[in-house]
Amino acid sequence: MALIVQKYGGTSVGSVSRIEAVADTIIKTRKQGHQVVVVVSAMSGETSRLIDLAHQIDSRPSARELDVLSTAGEQVAASLLAMAIIKRGYSAISLLADQIKITTDNHFGRARIEHIDSHRLEDEIEQGHIAIVAGFQGRDIENNITSLGRGGTDTTAVAVAVALKADECQIYTDVEGVYTTDPRIVPEARLMEVVTFDEMLELASLGAKVLHIRCVEYAGLHKIPLRVLSSFKPGKGTLITYEGSQMTTQAVSGIAANKDEAIITIVGAPNSPMLAADILSPVGEAGIEVDMIVQNIKHDDSVDFTFTVHRIDFEQAKAIAATIVTKIDAKTVQSNQNVAKISVVGVGMKSHSGVASTMFQALGREGINLQLIATSEIKISVVVEERYLELSVRALHSAFNLDTPV
């Protein structure tokens, strides 16, 4: 018998019939002999409906009151789900943040969980009740309602799993798990049975938006096994584990791609130890996040300094770069917002040499120019022209044998 925390997102409980289906899934787990604690999001559309009401009143509504408002949806979903379970002859009880003392800091709209009192939940489990916790919400030290921001219900689920020392935290969503790459680009993309936390962090931040990165970090920190699976289709989903690395025989686990970047190069800057700071400080001060950074020293000792930003920040970053060029006496600015970032990710990379060369050869064979290369221990990213995105992903998926079932 295991203790399992299950999280159901908005689309999973998006209608009465969906709620009934989720109740069936929960009871099925129970019948397998497990103890179940459930964390639930608002029915899909509900939180948007509420926030839209707020914006009709004030374009910048009070942050405290917005959290009181936006957390009502989870209360509704939790009680409806409890009813559906009770109707099926099992005892269930909905619990709100104050009832299980989900204590957060007081950053309304993006609060962080500081503590969960596990006593009440343990009592309910001991009495054989299925506890249904309203996700996304907390209380600060003054008992104000707080919300956890994007991906908040995932975070609640992991925090509940940590507090209860659960055996597994299952995130039910509208996808079947984590794929080796985007199945819309590569129809042969495989569902991964297992992926490591490190890999998942790289894949999540690169756009495989199955799980919010904060939730993955949190689970990894406390070594809670996470499983992503579909509430619409049966299946075992993908287990995200901190133990998987030694088992893997593959160098690369997945390929991520995103079009959210733009590239800016300051060409022909005089070499100086302060160059990076001179360029990146004004960009950072403007609130612009920089992703990849590469600096090349050319044979004439001048420097080409390249960085990528979110595409929404492109125009502003380009304008800042132009001022910098004048200030540091560089030659010019080159920029391109029609680029894509392609990354191969895998903990196996550490022990497999030749991943980079396999990657560059595969792209080279397709005639794809690499505008930028960046590497980390378990990831190699390249920036290419946006029109090559699909071709690049397909070529790499095949080059690393991800098309073939393991």
Next chain:
Amino acid sequence: MALIVQKYGGTSVGSVSRIEAVADTIIKTRKQGHQVVVVVSAMSGETSRLIDLAHQIDSRPSARELDVLSTAGEQVAASLLAMAIIKRGYSAISLLADQIKITTDNHFGRARIEHIDSHRLEDEIEQGHIAIVAGFQGRDIENNITSLGRGGTDTTAVAVAVALKADECQIYTDVEGVYTTDPRIVPEARLMEVVTFDEMLELASLGAKVLHIRCVEYAGLHKIPLRVLSSFKPGKGTLITYEGSQMTTQAVSGIAANKDEAIITIVGAPNSPMLAADILSPVGEAGIEVDMIVQNIKHDDSVDFTFTVHRIDFEQAKAIAATIVTKIDAKTVQSNQNVAKISVVGVGMKSHSGVASTMFQALGREGINLQLIATSEIKISVVVEERYLELSVRALHSAFNLDTPV
């Protein structure tokens, strides 16, 4: 400077524009120099929408979970109203049952308030904040969410007013106040400036459904002046007071009428000290409430025993009466569900003789037969054929000079 508790019902906050209008009314009171605490219902239609979802899941949903569900609407309305006030440059804060410790018993769906901790509210008032309390909700001793049932937000408002020793509790609704009778029947019906708690209790229970009777009783018990007024039209509304009785010069304050009754007579029962018990016990055991009861002893010492029941209980009560006739050897049952009950109410009645004769003369002049008469200290009720309802009310309204402004 007075401390005023204002309650706004569902239609008063039924849309964003209504919420904006209510915010203006609250700020207007504040600008008059008063401290304001607000109690708010869910936006009209919202509670029904939620309960409908529950009934799609289970025709008899868990009572505990139904309360978790149905109280979400007040949370939404309270936060939206707080936002609207904050947008207007005043500080406001929404507060839920657990935040001001509205403690109730554990009768889900119809809980009674046992205590409110006034400290938090007093703090907010002291800091100059307008507190917006979510009505209708409480917490039981185990911190479960409870709901107060019909008229619950009115009850919350009165309980908050009692806890704060407020100077007045204002119930904003969609009518302008309490009228001398139903204005749809008598266009000359006057808005009463003042009505006593005793009169209001009689008028409320007789169908002038402006306020829930429990709320009026509660306010009367703690001698909190209640005022009913419209959130749609400006005006002073009707003050319900425990002090008004000595000021009145009128015998009758208002005329109530309702069609919710049916009349049943057991004819020719043998006289016996146990007769009333023999008849009413089986009726009560069937869960049927009896309103008026009259017993006439005829010259042959047989008894006609008449009582009225809610019209929805009529068929069942008639069937029970038929069994009783056999059992106690009475002659027959007469019954009529096409009747109306007309009541004249007034604390002035105590000191004015002749109210009954004025009433009976007025009805007699119109040729209206009285099927039943019942009297209390401040009320005389008669049952007439339903088709005479409007005629009776108009005749009495005029006979007691209620058409004339005071």
